[in-house]
Amino acid sequence: MNASQNTTRRKFLKSTAALAGGALASKLTTGEVAYAGGSDIIRLGMIGCGGRNTGAAAQALTADPGTRLVAMCDIFMDRVKGVRRILKEQKTDQVTVDDDHCFAGFDGYKHVIESSDVVVIANAAKFHPLHAMSAIKAGKHVFVEKPHGIDPAGLKLLQQAAEMAKQKGLCLVSGLHSRYHLGYAETVQRIHDGAIGDVVAIEENFLRGPYGVIERKEGLTELQWQCSTQYHFRWLSGDDVPQSLVHNLDRSSWAMKNQAPVKCHGLGGRSSMTEPIYGDVFDHHSVVYEFANGVLIYAFCRTTNGCHNDSSSVVLGSKGKANITGCRIWGETDWRWQGRCDPYQREHDVLFKAIRSGEPVNNGDYMFRSTMITVMGQISCYTGKEVTWEQINKSDFYYPPKPEDCRDDMEPPVKAGPDGSYPVPKPGFTKLI
Numbered sequence: 001m002n003a004s005q006n007t008t009r010r011k012f013l014k015s016t017a018a019l020a021g022g023a024l025a026s027k028l029t030t031g032e033v034a035y036a037g038g039s040d041i042i043r044l045g046m047i048g049c050g051g052r053n054t055g056a057a058a059q060a061l062t063a064d065p066g067t068r069l070v071a072m073c074d075i076f077m078d079r080v081k082g083v084r085r086i087l088k089e090q091k092t093d094q095v096t097v098d099d100d101h102c103f104a105g106f107d108g109y110k111h112v113i114e115s116s117d118v119v120v121i122a123n124a125a126k127f128h129p130l131h132a133m134s135a136i137k138a139g140k141h142v143f144v145e146k147p148h149g150i151d152p153a154g155l156k157l158l159q160q161a162a163e164m165a166k167q168k169g170l171c172l173v174s175g176l177h178s179r180y181h182l183g184y185a186e187t188v189q190r191i192h193d194g195a196i197g198d199v200v201a202i203e204e205n206f207l208r209g210p211y212g213v214i215e216r217k218e219g220l221t222e223l224q225w226q227c228s229t230q231y232h233f234r235w236l237s238g239d240d241v242p243q244s245l246v247h248n249l250d251r252s253s254w255a256m257k258n259q260a261p262v263k264c265h266g267l268g269g270r271s272s273m274t275e276p277i278y279g280d281v282f283d284h285h286s287v288v289y290e291f292a293n294g295v296l297i298y299a300f301c302r303t304t305n306g307c308h309n310d311s312s313s314v315v316l317g318s319k320g321k322a323n324i325t326g327c328r329i330w331g332e333t334d335w336r337w338q339g340r341c342d343p344y345q346r347e348h349d350v351l352f353k354a355i356r357s358g359e360p361v362n363n364g365d366y367m368f369r370s371t372m373i374t375v376m377g378q379i380s381c382y383t384g385k386e387v388t389w390e391q392i393n394k395s396d397f398y399y400p401p402k403p404e405d406c407r408d409d410m411e412p413p414v415k416a417g418p419d420g421s422y423p424v425p426k427p428g429f430t431k432l433i
Helices: 003-010 051-063 077-090 108-115 125-137 152-168 182-192 222-228 240-255 343-357 364-383 389-394
Strands: 042-047 067-074 102-104 118-121 141-144 172-174 199-208 263-269 284-290 296-303 310-317 320-323 328-331
Touching (some): 042 051, 108 125, 152 172, 240 296, 284 364
Parallel strands (some): 067 102, 118 141, 199 296
Antiparallel strands (some): 284 296, 310 320
16 A cells, blocks of 8 residues: 555544444344344454554444444453553543453454454454454454465365355455445446456556564563564465555456456565564565466565565556556546545445445455465465466465464464574475465
8 A cells, every 4th residue: 555545544533423322232143133223232342453453443433333342352461451542532432341351362352252243353364264254153243354364274264254154144344445445446447348458467566665563572472472573474474465465466356357367476585674573574576477368467565675665556458557546547548536535444334334234245255366366476486386276276275373273372383593583485495285
């Protein structure tokens, strides 16, 4: 995202509508429309208390004045209580979380799900499929941030969760915000309608400095340290192709009428961000994807300081070009969208309207496909091998340990070497699938 989107993503909207009245509703049961007309209270729970979920919770409360935040969890209790304080200042009457509903540790999500009607999930992406499935099994509506998994095994579980949500009449809304941006949607529709002719190629860029770098606090165990800086450890985050390029590749797939590429080959490594604080992820990736009709995506992401930065999705056609994130088309057709839209807020506006109306929304189709495209590219970068769509979908590979096996007292699966740095994959030698 660009600088203005980055600000939007993290800010809290300060205006709220008048609070809806009514008594507390009983827990939602499968298939029941419990909130018709907005007269009942919807109980909201947070799984993860980082910046993204703090924003998501504020947006959820803004979307529906009859919603109350009732439960929160994170690996760290001080983070839970700090975010509770921040949200209480922003949404005073809607934040009703008491100390008994503040949970810490890997199992905290279970208690949040039990206490809530709707959960917003934005923690380490490793856990997104497990936590989404657990909530849907329990009959709860779900918003889950991107990426929706980091490996084939996790994404297959997410796909099952999406199907279960359909069967139960529950909402499953994705944090792939591009789909909720009205300007992006109109740009993509114009591409589909032929405004740039036939799509020839797509260039995707997400180039920036390192994300979320923090100093290691004294007293943290190795596991706690890695969890506190999860974007820099691949067993938690899946690295930068799923973390960052997922937005870009979701837009590419959308522009290609929701197709998946048939194969890809990737290049990646670590050139300058090598200190222990950067964990065990790569600092640059390039992936070339090919669709069945021969159209190529050239996708680039980089997390290196002091370099050229760019965030863009440019579709090249036989009669012109389109910049999806710029909401612009030029060539034989010259057009630019002039509206305004906050897609992060709109995600929640749509979600809570669907809950109130009893007409569930389910984004599972592109949640699975777009994220699996990124996993396919990441594994190609790590191994140096061409990876096909068929191959990645047949794989049951996962980054150990399994999410359900993570415990507060376990040893992390990766540790620093004698020089303090963490080992990274070696293309040409590393084998994953």
